[in-house]
Amino acid sequence: MSPRNANNLNRVRRKAANAAAIPADDASSKIMAAISIEDASDLVRENPELRKEVVVDLIREGEILTLIAASKSAKTYLLIALALCKATGRMFLGRFQTALGGKVLIIDCELHRQTLARRIHAVAKALGILQHEYRGKLKVISLRGRLRDLYQLEPVFRGILFGEFSLIIPDPLFRLYPPGTNENDNAHITAIFNKLDHYAEMTGAAFAISHHSSKGNQSGKQAMDVSAGAGSWSRSVDGIIVLRPHEQDDAAIVDVVTRSFPPQPSFVMRWQYPLWMIDTDLNPNQLRQPGQRTTTAAGITPADFAARYLTQEAVSRNSILAKARDAGIPERRASELFSRALDERLIECRVDREDSRRKLYFRKGATK
Numbered sequence: 212m213s214p215r216n217a218n219n220l221n222r223v224r225r226k227a228a229n230a231a232a233i234p235a236d237d238a239s240s241k242i243m244a245a246i247s248i249e250d251a252s253d254l255v256r257e258n259p260e261l262r263k264e265v266v267v268d269l270i271r272e273g274e275i276l277t278l279i280a281a282s283k284s285a286k287t288y289l290l291i292a293l294a295l296c297k298a299t300g301r302m303f304l305g306r307f308q309t310a311l312g313g314k315v316l317i318i319d320c321e322l323h324r325q326t327l328a329r330r331i332h333a334v335a336k337a338l339g340i341l342q343h344e345y346r347g348k349l350k351v352i353s354l355r356g357r358l359r360d361l362y363q364l365e366p367v368f369r370g371i372l373f374g375e376f377s378l379i380i381p382d383p384l385f386r387l388y389p390p391g392t393n394e395n396d397n398a399h400i401t402a403i404f405n406k407l408d409h410y411a412e413m414t415g416a417a418f419a420i421s422h423h424s425s426k427g428n429q430s431g432k433q434a435m436d437v438s439a440g441a442g443s444w445s446r447s448v449d450g451i452i453v454l455r456p457h458e459q460d461d462a463a464i465v466d467v468v469t470r471s472f473p474p475q476p477s478f479v480m481r482w483q484y485p486l487w488m489i490d491t492d493l494n495p496n497q498l499r500q501p502g503q504r505t506t507t508a509a510g511i512t513p514a515d516f517a518a519r520y521l522t523q524e525a526v527s528r529n530s531i532l533a534k535a536r537d538a539g540i541p542e543r544r545a546s547e548l549f550s551r552a553l554d555e556r557l558i559e560c561r562v563d564r565e566d567s568r569r570k571l572y573f574r575k576g577a578t579k
Contacts (some may be wrong), residue, residue, distance in 0.1 A: 218470040261471055265377050265417040266297065267308040269347045272377070273411045274449035276406065278421040280463070284454060288382050289487050291317070291334045297378050298348040299340055304480070304489055313377025314459035316416075320386035327353060333485040333554060334467060350376075354386075361387040361406050368410045368512045376416045376422045384420045394440035410491050424455070434466035448512075454480070456499040461544050464486075464495050484547040484554075511540070513552035521552075525561055525571035 233444065262271040270276045280286050287445035296511035300311030319327050352367070353531040364387070381387055384403070385394065392399050407418050425439040434453040438444040444453055457464050462481045468473075476494035480487045511519075520534045528549065554560045556575060563569035 222525060227294060232444045233373045236334070263309055265313075266293070266303055267310065268475065269303075269307050269452075269467070269469065270378075270417045270450055271420065271471060272415055272417055273408075273409065274417050274471070275407055275447075276417065276450045276452065277438070277444065277448045278419065278452045278454075278528070279424050279445070280421070280454035281456070282423045284463070285482055285485075285487065287382055288323075288334060288485050290310060290382055290421060291330055292486060294349055294378065294380055295331070295335055295338060295340055296340060301338065301340070304487070306478075306489060312414075314348050314350055314375060315338055315378045316350045316352065316376045316380070317369075318354065318379065318381040320354045320381065321383055322353075323355050327351065330485065337486050358386060360389040361403060365410075368413055371414045371416075373413070374415045376414060378412075378419060379414065379416045380419045382421055384422065384475065394444075396442040397443045399439040400443040401447055406442060406573060424453075424504055433470050457493060458497040458499050459493055460541055461475065461547075462493055463488060464498055481543075482547070483543060484551045500528045511548065513548055513555050516545075516548040517552045517557040521558060521572065521574035523573060525573040529568065 249354055254330070262273055264271050265274075275395050278286055278289060293303055294315045294317055295301070297309045298315045303309055317327075322330070331349075331351075332571070335342070339547055361381075361384075367499065388394070388403070392403070394400060407420075410416075422444050423439050424437045434451065435445045436442075437453050437455065440452075445468075449471065451466070453466045454463040455466075456462075457479055460483075461483075463479055465480055466477050467475045476497055479490050479493040479495050480494070481490040499551055519538070520531050531549060532545045535548070540548070549558070553560070553572075558572050558573050559575050560570050
């Protein structure tokens with residue numbers, strides 16, 4: 212061995228000796244102590260099965276699933292439906308069997324408590340799930356007004372018993388970014404997912420999150436490339452559910468890509484408040500193309516609907532829906548917007564004075 216190589220070897224040995232001398236309670240030494248080289252045959256022998264499924268064909272224990280869709284496309288409603296179906300052992304979307312057992316935790320970072328309560332109630336009611344069915348099985352942490360970042364939440368996760376929750380849903384994840392996070396930076400987003408992986412291993416739970424798709428036309432992209440920001444949004448996770456606009460208004464083509472399940476065919480869902488529901492009548496190959504005309508229903512909110520199609524005059528539901536249809540809003544969409552506006556108390560109701568069996572509706576705050 213040459214003198215130069217001998218000096219280099221001695222330098223490496225000294226560094227190793229110094230590393231070994233680090234106090235045992237040092238955090239980095241504890242992490243390194245848990246990392247070891249193992250024989251591949253032992254690895255195979257000790258792990259004859261994949262991790263337990265949390266949702267069949269979708270996500271396993273300790274995995275991370277990302278829902279990717281355009282902003283304001285009811286992603287939270289879909290995650291709430293997933294939570295309720297998992298908590299009660301129901302089929303998710305009528306397609307994915309949930310494994311009964313293990314509670315679900317929603318960590319909500321955006322909604323007021325009252326809004327979150329209303330959404331959970333609305334989704335559960337639409338799914339035919341009664342409160343006693345998810346009592347004790349679906350837990351929530353409401354962080355609106357007392358938000359912490361993902362790293363500051365570590366004491367919360369340390370307080371969770373291993374196996375207590377089978378699914379944890381922090382929503383939306385961007386509200387948990389630590390200061391200075393750039394979602395276009397792969398290093399930053401990879402660090403976020405490394406932390407989620409840490410929490411998944413700590414709790415034994417699967418994680419489901421949501422993220423927005425990039426702006427512009429999505430029809431020419433692969434499902435893995437739809438997310439906005441860094442590529443790590445799709446590549447650091449174990450599965451993605453991607454929603455892209457269908458040619459039909461209020462419908463989305465769904466692609467599911469997973470790491471540990473077989474490939475799945477695309478399918479179509481249609482939004483009808485408060486649920487996304489599979490629509491087998493629509494073609495999953497009909498992605499909306501650039502410049503393709505959409506109906507006037509695109510982007511309209513329940514508040515818009517109430518302001519445009521209701522007045523101080525109390526009229527029947529059919530009259531209101533007919534007015535919306537005449538303005539170019541599809542009947543299904545008009546009915547859904549009416550129901551949402553009524554649920555959000557933007558519309559008031561009274562009994563017809565001439566026929567007590569008939570209900571009439573008018574805009575809230577208007578003169579009856």
